[in-house]
Amino acid sequence: xxxxxxxxxxxxxxxxxxxxxxxxxxxxxxxxxxxxxxxxxxxxxxxxxxxxxxxxxxxxxxxxxxxxxxxxxxxxxxxxxxxxxxxxxxxxxxxxxxxxxxxxxxxxxxxxxxxxxxxxxxxxxxxxxxxxxxxxxxxxxxxxxxxxxxxxxxxxxxxxxxxxxxxxxxxxxxxxxxxxxxxxxxxxxxxxxxxxxxxxxxxxxxxxxxxxxxxxxxxxxxxxxxxxxxxxxxxxxxxxxxxxxxxxxxxxxxxxxxxxxxxxxxxxxxxxxxxxxxxxxxxxxxxxxxxxxxxxxxxxxxxxxxxxxxxxxxxxxxxxxxxxxxxxxxxxxxxxxxxxxxxxxxxxxxxxxxxxxxxxxxxxxxxxxxxxxxxxxxxxxxxxxxxxxxxxxxxxxxxxxxxxxxxxxxx
Amino acid sequence: xxxxxxxxxxxxxxxxxxxxxxxxxxxxxxxxxxxxxxxxxxxxxxxxxxxxxxxxxxxxxxxxxxxxxxxxxxxxxxxxxxxxxxxxxxxxxxxxxxxxxxxxxxxxxxxxxxxxxxxxxxxxxxxxxxxxxxxxxxxxxxxxxxxxxxxxxxxxxxxxxxxxxxxxxxxxxxxxxxxxxxxxxxxxxxxxxxxxxxxxxxxxxxxxxxxxxxxxxxxxxxxxxxxxxxxxxxxxxxxxxxxxxxxxxxxxxxxxxxxxxxxxxxxxxxxxxxxxxxxxxxxxxxxxxxxxxxxxxxxxxxxxxxxxxxxxxxxxxxxxxxxxxxxxxxxxxxxxxxxxxxxxxxxxxxxxxxxxxxxxxxxxxxxxxxxxxxxxxxxxxxxxxxxxxxxxxxxxxxxxxxxxxxxxxxx
Numbered sequence: 001x002x003x004x005x006x007x008x009x010x011x012x013x014x015x016x017x018x019x020x021x022x023x024x025x026x027x028x029x030x031x032x033x034x035x036x037x038x039x040x041x042x043x044x045x046x047x048x049x050x051x052x053x054x055x056x057x058x059x060x061x062x063x064x065x066x067x068x069x070x071x072x073x074x075x076x077x078x079x080x081x082x083x084x085x086x087x088x089x090x091x092x093x094x095x096x097x098x099x100x101x102x103x104x105x106x107x108x109x110x111x112x113x114x115x116x117x118x119x120x121x122x123x124x125x126x127x128x129x130x131x132x133x134x135x136x137x138x139x140x141x142x143x144x145x146x147x148x149x150x151x152x153x154x155x156x157x158x159x160x161x162x163x164x165x166x167x168x169x170x171x172x173x174x175x176x177x178x179x180x181x182x183x184x185x186x187x188x189x190x191x192x193x194x195x196x197x198x199x200x201x202x203x204x205x206x207x208x209x210x211x212x213x214x215x216x217x218x219x220x221x222x223x224x225x226x227x228x229x230x231x232x233x234x235x236x237x238x239x240x241x242x243x244x245x246x247x248x249x250x251x252x253x254x255x256x257x258x259x260x261x262x263x264x265x266x267x268x269x270x271x272x273x274x275x276x277x278x279x280x281x282x283x284x285x286x287x288x289x290x291x292x293x294x295x296x297x298x299x300x301x302x303x304x305x306x307x308x309x310x311x312x313x314x315x316x317x318x319x320x321x322x323x324x325x326x327x328x329x330x331x332x333x334x335x336x337x338x339x340x341x342x343x344x345x346x347x348x349x350x351x352x353x354x355x356x357x358x359x360x361x362x363x364x365x366x367x368x369x370x371x372x373x374x375x376x377x378x379x380x381x382x383x384x385x386x387x388x389x390x391x392x393x394x395x396x397x398x399x400x401x402x403x404x405x406x407x408x409x410x411x
Numbered sequence: 412x413x414x415x416x417x418x419x420x421x422x423x424x425x426x427x428x429x430x431x432x433x434x435x436x437x438x439x440x441x442x443x444x445x446x447x448x449x450x451x452x453x454x455x456x457x458x459x460x461x462x463x464x465x466x467x468x469x470x471x472x473x474x475x476x477x478x479x480x481x482x483x484x485x486x487x488x489x490x491x492x493x494x495x496x497x498x499x500x501x502x503x504x505x506x507x508x509x510x511x512x513x514x515x516x517x518x519x520x521x522x523x524x525x526x527x528x529x530x531x532x533x534x535x536x537x538x539x540x541x542x543x544x545x546x547x548x549x550x551x552x553x554x555x556x557x558x559x560x561x562x563x564x565x566x567x568x569x570x571x572x573x574x575x576x577x578x579x580x581x582x583x584x585x586x587x588x589x590x591x592x593x594x595x596x597x598x599x600x601x602x603x604x605x606x607x608x609x610x611x612x613x614x615x616x617x618x619x620x621x622x623x624x625x626x627x628x629x630x631x632x633x634x635x636x637x638x639x640x641x642x643x644x645x646x647x648x649x650x651x652x653x654x655x656x657x658x659x660x661x662x663x664x665x666x667x668x669x670x671x672x673x674x675x676x677x678x679x680x681x682x683x684x685x686x687x688x689x690x691x692x693x694x695x696x697x698x699x700x701x702x703x704x705x706x707x708x709x710x711x712x713x714x715x716x717x718x719x720x721x722x723x724x725x726x727x728x729x730x731x732x733x734x735x736x737x738x739x740x741x742x743x744x745x746x747x748x749x750x751x752x753x754x755x756x757x758x759x760x761x762x763x764x765x766x767x768x769x770x771x772x773x774x775x776x777x778x779x780x781x782x783x784x785x786x787x788x789x790x791x792x793x794x795x796x797x798x799x800x801x802x803x804x805x806x807x808x809x810x811x812x813x814x815x816x817x818x819x820x821x822x
Contacts, residue, residue, distance in 0.1 A: 086681065129683060193639030210638060214684055223793040226673035227621060227698045228604030228765030231663050233789060238674050239660045245653035252642050262637035263649050264684045266677050270497060272540055273625060273675045273694040273732065275792045283684040287638045321684065354639030378644060381686045382634040 003404055004344065005397050006109065010102045011389050017043065017082065017098060018090035027383025028090045032083040032125035032136075033061070033161065038168035040082045044097070044122055051105055053120070056179065057172025060140045060147060061124035061165050064179070067104050069117040069407065074183035076114075076407045077366070078103065078399065079121030081137075081358060085129050089190075089385025091392070095373060096188035097122050099396035103403055114407035116183055123358045124170075130155045133322055135361055140176045142361035147176055178365050184333055184406050185362035188371040188399040190387055193354050194378030202346040202394045204372030205338045209353040209360050210258065211326035213298045214285040217244060217305045221314040223270060223278035234276055235314045238268065241280040243308035244301075248284050251300050258352065259288045259297065289326045289352050324356055332411045333369025333402075339411075340401030341371075346394045355380075371399045414815055415755065415808050417520065421513045422800050428454065428493065428509060429501035438794025439501045443494040443536035443547075444472070444572065449579035451493045455508070455533055462515055464531070467590065468583025471551045471558060472535035472576050475590070478515050480528040480818065485594035487525075487818045488777070489514065489810065490532030492548070492769060496540050500601075500796020502803070506784060507599035508533050510807035514814055525818035527594055534769045535581075541566045544733055546772055551587045553772035558587055589776050595744055595817050596773035599782040599810040601798055604765050605789030613757040613805045615783030616749045620764040620771050621669065622737035624709045625696040628655060628716045632725040634681060634689035645687055646725045649679065652691040654719035655712075659695050662711050670699045670708065671765065700737050700763050735767050743822045744780025744813075750822075751812030752782075757805045766791075782810045 020043060021036030023029050030036040041063065048055050053065030066075070080096025100120035107114065123141075128134025131153045139145035151162035165171035196204050221237035245263045252259035262285050269279040286297035302318060309316035334350075341348040351372055362368045373395035376386040405411050431454060432447030434440050441447040452474065459466050464476030477486070491507025511531035518525065534552075539545025542564045550556035562573035576582035607615050632648035656674045663670040673696050680690040697708035713729060720727035745761075752759040762783055773779045784806035787797040816822050 085683075085686075128685070134685070191639065192636040194641070194644050212638065216684075222790070223795075224789060225603040225766055225791040226675055226696055227623065227671060227767065228602065228786075228791065229671065229789055230605070230669075230765075231660075231671055233605050236660070236673075238656055238677070242653035242656035242660075242674075245649055246657065249642075249647070249650045249653075258641075260638060260640065260642055262647075262685075262687055263653075264637055264679075264686050264688060265682045266649070266679050268675075268677050270792075271676045272496070272792070273627075273696055274539070274545070274673075275496070275675050276673055277675060278793070285637055285684055354641075355636055356638070375639075378635060378640055379633075380636040380639065381681075381683075382689070384634075 003401060005102050005106050005400050007393050010393055010396055013098050013102060014095065014392060017094050021084065023087055023383055025383040027087050028084040029087050030084040031086065031130040032127060033164035033168055037083050041170055044082060047101060051108060053104065056174045057170055058174040058176040059172055060137050060176040061170040061172065062137045062141055062176065063122040064119050066117055066119045069114045071115055073116045074181045075117035075119045076403055077119045077121060077182050077185045078403050080187050080189055081123045081126035083125055083127050085127050085381045087383050088381050089383060091190045091385055091387050092380055093126055095190060095392055099188045099399050102396060103400045106400065115409050116407045118403065118407050126358055131161050135356060135358055138358035138361040141178065142364045143177065144361055144364060182366040184367040185359060186333065186369050186399060186403050187357055187359045188373065188395050189357055190380060191351065191372040191375040192380035193375060195351050196372060196374045197376060199349055201349045202391065203341050203348045203398050204351040205334060205341060205348050206329060206353050206370035206372050207334055207350050208289060208329050209327040209356055210287040210289045211291055211294050212285060212287045212322065212324045212356060213294050214321040216281055216283045216319045216321055218279060218281040218317045219309060219314050220279055221277065224276045226274050226276055229276060236276050236312055237280040237314050238277040240308045240312040240314050241282045243311065244282055244305050247304035248301060251297055255297055256288055256293050259286065259293060261286045261297065287354060291325050324360060327360055327363045329369045330367035333367050336402040336405045336411045337369050337371050337398060340398045340405065344397055344401060346398060371395050414812060416513050416517050416811050418804050421804055421807055424509050424513060425803060428505050432495065434498055434794055436794040438498050439495040440498050441495040442497060442541040443538060444575035444579055448494050452581055455493060458512060462519060464515065467585045468581055469585040469587040470583055471548050471587040472581040472583065473548045473552055473587060474533040476531045478518065478529045480525045482526055484527045485592045486528035486530045487814055488530045488532055488593050488596045489814050491598050491600055492534045492537035494536055494538050496538050496792045498794050499792050500794060502601045502796055502798050503791055504537055506601060506803055510599045510810050513807060514811045517811065526820050527818045529814065529818050537769055542572050546767060546769055549769035549772040553775045554588065555772055555775060593777040595778040596770060597744065597780050597810060597814050598768055598770045599784065599806050600768055601791060602762065602783040602786040603791035604786060606762055607783060607785045608787060610760055612760045613802065614752050614759045614809050615762040616745060616752060616759050617740065617764050617781035617783050618745055618761050619700065619740050620738040620767055621698040621700045622702055622705050623696060623698045623733065623735045623767060624705050625732040627692055627694045627730045627732055629690060629692040629728045630720060630725045631690055632688065635687045637685050637687055640687060647687050647723055648691040648725050649688040651719045651723040651725050652677065652693045654722065655693055655716050658715035659712060662708055666708055667699055667704050670697065670704060672697045672708065698765060702736050735771060738771055738774045740780045741778035744778050747813040747816045747822045748780050748782050748809060751816065752809045755808055755812060757809060782806050
């Protein structure tokens with residue numbers, strides 16, 4: 001196969017983006033719509049501009065760059081996101097966005113005119129850490145999220161999304177919706193899991209994305225002096241919450257080999273060494289490729305929360321935080337990725353994504369597929385996230401091959 | 412018995428102090444060395460001054476007011492503290508300090524000259540919530556805590572105690588140490604437990620204070636994506652911490668009828684719904700009247716922490732936060748309180764204090780005793796803390812009777 005990316009420039013571009021919001025520990029702190037996000041957007045804008053792309057910024061800050069094809073046909077869209085988790089890694093999101101840029105640069109270098117137009121994209125606020133929910137930009141674009149509601153979402157300081165979009169100059173004029181009937185969407189992302197490395201593979205052919213159910217339980221006990229209150233007089237919200245954490249650890253083992261469950265965040269009131277906790281909130285999240293398994297996890301965790309509350313004689317309330325149904329990718333996109341990997345001699349395996357991605361929402365709009373790069377130790381959402389440059393390049397090159405095939409009607 | 416406090420003024424004075432830092436829910440938010448603490452100190456200073464007391468502020472902000480006796484003998488010291496927990500109650504500490512003030516006022520009203528001098532005291536930072544540790548002022552005074560170390564203790568914003576003492580004008584000139592050989596120390600405090608109410612008593616004769624052991628365990632796992640990391644690849648610090656919370660709930664039931672154990676505070680990093688927790692710290696505290704039982708609780712909780720860490724394949728570190736050996740009060744002080752209650756017709760019972768008090772440190776300096784007032788529902792360290800005025804008065808009146816007996820060498 002002749003077409004492949006320029007590895008030296010690919011690595012240089014990855015290193016250059018990692019400087020913007022880079023941390024002392026080699027990670028990235030580039031929260032959505034922050035000054036660092038504004039800086040990397042300007043940097044990306046300039047590079048799209050130099051590559052001769054027709055740039056569109058939509059009302060929700062999603063950045064598109066279009067390269068025309070021989071025909072005015074449905075375009076192929078590729079990209080990912082440039083925002084990061086708090087003190088996250090330099091690959092998550094950035095790798096897929098940079099690979100998209102390098103693809104159109106390589107087309108230019110080789111003077112290739114594709115059959116279909118190609119568009120590259122940087123989605124707004126994929127991470128959902130500064131502003132919730134995750135996948136905010138692609139969700140608005142796909143019509144899954146209401147733009148006015150998302151404009152009003154605030155960060156911890158009460159600053160709304162819309163004000164930050166205006167402040168950094170990325171509330172664009174184009175409607176936040178698909179500008180065309182897209183032929184397909186491809187996204188490269190790091191795996192964020194251990195399967196590729198554990199199986200010694202170069203690249204992952206993603207066949208779908210797990211669904212998730214997220215929520216929060218708040219236990220209400222009675223605040224009391226930790227010394228003067230006998231054990232049998234207590235209504236201790238902390239003990240009930242701990243009980244629930246144990247159950248969230250246990251439930252996946254009853255449901256499926258891919259089921260996972262996590263308690264990531266806890267909030268305690270009044271949070272003093274000397275006071276029996278009155279109010280303890282714990283988040284929970286389950287993921288699985290199967291929608292019915294997720295519903296069963298949700299039923300079980302609610303039953304366990306009620307039982308934990310009863311055991312400790314406290315009250316409990318439930319709040320739903322997010323739901324995403326599992327996604328199965330389209331055969332032609334999966335095949336395009338598989339063939340691109342095979343043609344280039346990369347050892348690949350099919351994997352199911354444990355994390356959600358902007359591809360989740362793109363799949364509601366057009367045929368969608370994904371490429372995974374190896375994540376060393378499966379680490380992600382941490383500064384220790386790592387993919388070596390060879391693995392970055394293998395995945396980027398696979399994306400490029402698959403995108404070219406789709407853009408040239410090869411599938 | 413003729414001598415008793417003026418009930419109307421007693422209640423009025425209690426209500427007046429509750430206005431300073433009072434909350435919308437009828438509680439008190441008067442953190443040590445805050446503007447509210449400064450305001451109540453000024454208010455208390457003025458009332459001591461009007462009562463003709465000779466006022467001393469020591470280098471650690473402890474406030475003393477002295478009323479001379481017939482003889483230049485060892486004085487009787489009575490008092491408590493005027494600082495509060497965050498959104499705490501209006502009785503904790505204040506009741507004992509106001510009762511002391513009302514005692515010397517009543518002596519004046521009746522023109523009584525006691526044999527021994529009487530001193531009243533408001534201790535600095537009893538609560539230990541803004542600045543740790545608890546009992547800071549009385550601890551420095553008794554020589555149990557080093558003044559330079561305590562000056563350097565900082566609040567959450569990094570402001571040190573010494574700077575705040577200077578800012579509010581309460582870093583005094585007198586050495587923070589006993590100004591005399593004290594005959595005895597008496598303190599009235601709310602029970603903060605349920606025993607008096609449950610037994611239908613008017614007042615508690617306190618025979619001692621439980622000891623405590625406080626510490627913190629920090630579990631170190633691995634931060635990872637909550638969706639992409641299979642359950643068997645996890646090192647989840649939260650799961651180990653929850654396991655420990657369950658053990659702290661269980662251990663007291665194996666040790667003694669008065670043993671209590673509490674996890675009051677949890678800290679999670681990175682504390683995101685979407686990330687497996689890397690670092691989770693949990694505080695713990697055990698209390699018991701028996702020192703050997705406390706040592707056994709400490710041994711067991713350390714063993715359980717190690718087991719919890721091993722089960723979840725995470726690391727764990729331990730930090731000691733505080734220790735207090737149990738205190739047995741002196742017979743003559745206990746007898747003074749008992750007789751005062753009996754003489755006034757109050758139905759009393761002997762109780763052991765589940766909370767530490769400034770009396771803990773006073774007992775290192777001189778003979779010490781305490782009076783407990785009924786705590787409705789045992790509630791304390793919360794805005795819902797409540798003692799009806801009759802019960803407040805019964806306890807204050809008992810304190811006054813006991814203090815007069817000691818000051819007149821009746822015991």
